[in-house]
Amino acid sequence: MKFIDEFRDPALARRLVGQIRQMTASRAAPVRLMEFCGGHTHAAYRFGLRELLDGAVELISGPGCPVCVTAAADLDRAIALAEWPDVILATFGDMVRVPGSRVQTLQAARARGADVRVVYSPLDALTLARQHPARPVVMLGVGFETTAPGIAAALVQAETERITNFSALSLHKLTPPAMRAILGAGDVPLDGIIGPGHVSAVIGSDAWGFLPREYGIACAVAGFEPLDLLGAIAGLVRATVEGVPVVDNLYMRGVRSEGNPTALALLNRVFEVGTAKWRGLGALPDSGLRLRAEWAHRNAARLFPVTREPAREPPGCRCGDIVRGRSAPMDCPLFRRVCTPENPIGPCMVSNEGACAAVFQYAVDF
Amino acid sequence: MCLAIPTQIIAIEATSPFPQATVVLEGVERRISLALTPEAQVGDYVLVHTGYAISRVDAVEAQETLAMLAEMTAYQ
Numbered sequence: 181m182k183f184i185d186e187f188r189d190p191a192l193a194r195r196l197v198g199q200i201r202q203m204t205a206s207r208a209a210p211v212r213l214m215e216f217c218g219g220h221t222h223a224a225y226r227f228g229l230r231e232l233l234d235g236a237v238e239l240i241s242g243p244g245c246p247v248c249v250t251a252a253a254d255l256d257r258a259i260a261l262a263e264w265p266d267v268i269l270a271t272f273g274d275m276v277r278v279p280g281s282r283v284q285t286l287q288a289a290r291a292r293g294a295d296v297r298v299v300y301s302p303l304d305a306l307t308l309a310r311q312h313p314a315r316p317v318v319m320l321g322v323g324f325e326t327t328a329p330g331i332a333a334a335l336v337q338a339e340t341e342r343i344t345n346f347s348a349l350s351l352h353k354l355t356p357p358a359m360r361a362i363l364g365a366g367d368v369p370l371d372g373i374i375g376p377g378h379v380s381a382v383i384g385s386d387a388w389g390f391l392p393r394e395y396g397i398a399c400a401v402a403g404f405e406p407l408d409l410l411g412a413i414a415g416l417v418r419a420t421v422e423g424v425p426v427v428d429n430l431y432m433r434g435v436r437s438e439g440n441p442t443a444l445a446l447l448n449r450v451f452e453v454g455t456a457k458w459r460g461l462g463a464l465p466d467s468g469l470r471l472r473a474e475w476a477h478r479n480a481a482r483l484f485p486v487t488r489e490p491a492r493e494p495p496g497c498r499c500g501d502i503v504r505g506r507s508a509p510m511d512c513p514l515f516r517r518v519c520t521p522e523n524p525i526g527p528c529m530v531s532n533e534g535a536c537a538a539v540f541q542y543a544v545d546f
Numbered sequence: 547m548c549l550a551i552p553t554q555i556i557a558i559e560a561t562s563p564f565p566q567a568t569v570v571l572e573g574v575e576r577r578i579s580l581a582l583t584p585e586a587q588v589g590d591y592v593l594v595h596t597g598y599a600i601s602r603v604d605a606v607e608a609q610e611t612l613a614m615l616a617e618m619t620a621y622q
């Protein structure tokens with residue numbers, strides 16, 4: 181497959197691993213890198229990169245799993261919204277099995293009669309709105325800067341086509357503020373950051389310039405194939421060894437330094453920046469996207485003012501510590517004994533990008 | 547959730563408010579929106595995420611990255 185197979189060349193991968201090992205040979209401790217993105221967590225396990233680099237590089241999972249960082253309170257809100265009379269709630273598949281407070285899920289709400297539809301794209305939710313003109317169709321907007329422009333485009337399209345029964349509940353989050361919160365807390369020592377590839381396709385690799393500038397830490401934006409990750413890791417190891425932190429872009433084929441101006445303009449047209457609640461990180465100012473006042477008629481948070489009891493995190497679940505790099509899935513006493521992909525207790529086990537799901541699926545030595 | 551797959555555009559339709567394209571994703575023909583990459587042309591590869599092309603894949607940059615990685619490991 182084009183733009184995939186070339187980045188899986190085993191000979192070049194072996195040489196990169198050799199080079200990383202050579203650069204770290206004289207160090208007492210492994211170089212500690214956080215992969216921001218849950219997609220990188222899964223790719224690193226899937227291609228066996230952790231074992232290949234064992235002892236030289238330690239990879240720490242970050243907050244880049246939108247489902248995992250969605251706060252229980254926001255999940256409760258989505259569940260209550262799904263139960264609003266006549267509402268059709270359209271959601272990406274990952275969200276339906278995530279437990280909110282009191283072990284509720286969208287799936288359970290559906291079993292009780294709520295109309296919850298899994299969609300691949302916000303465009304499918306628009307189609308639902310066309311098919312059911314008498315019922316409100318709400319798109320559950322979960323995701324980072326990668327996903328939010330599509331939701332914005334769907335809202336603009338609904339406006340143009342005068343589809344009046346289409347709205348969105350925006351739980352969208354911005355990635356740089358989460359990175360700042362983790363580095364600012366200072367409780368997870370890191371030598372470098374593997375920057376999220378597809379988020380950066382939208383916001384640009386320049387958006388990570390604050391990492392070397394303000395925190396003295398290197399960042400390498402990476403794609404999701406083995407050579408992408410190994411190249412980024414080699415660059416970060418070199419920056420660490422030489423003590424020269426910079427932003428490197430190893431995903432030039434998809435990521436420009438300035439990002440995607442069309443997507444950024446659409447984001448800005450529909451959303452404004454506001455405080456968002458993150459699982460594990462709490463309420464972070466300027467870390468979320470909410471609909472602008474001009475879009476109030478398509479803002480589900482305003483159209484359906486649901487009431488909820490105070491939220492509760494799933495008891496015993498360590499997802500909050502895992503998304504900020506303080507714990508690994510194996511540190512959770514529930515991991516594999518109680519919490520499995522069939523019977524997930526927390527979001528990190530449900531999501532395709534969750535660290536617990538990655539370890540459960542790929543790691544053999546836990 | 548930020549998964550995006552490189553896929554080739556085989557046709558474009560100038561719909562309103564945003565152009566649409568036909569791509570082949572995992573062997574199945576799909577319609578995607580070009581709302582975020584209106585400059586994309588037939589034959590281009592794009593990264594598709596939740597039904598939207600979020601970025602064009604630049605073949606020259608891909609070659610340069612591969613060449614740079616090979617060069618990085620040339621003197622061990």
Ligand code: SF4
Binds near residue numbers: 509
């Ligand atoms: S193993 Fe389950 S309960 Fe433990 S942190 Fe992961 S998702 Fe939460």
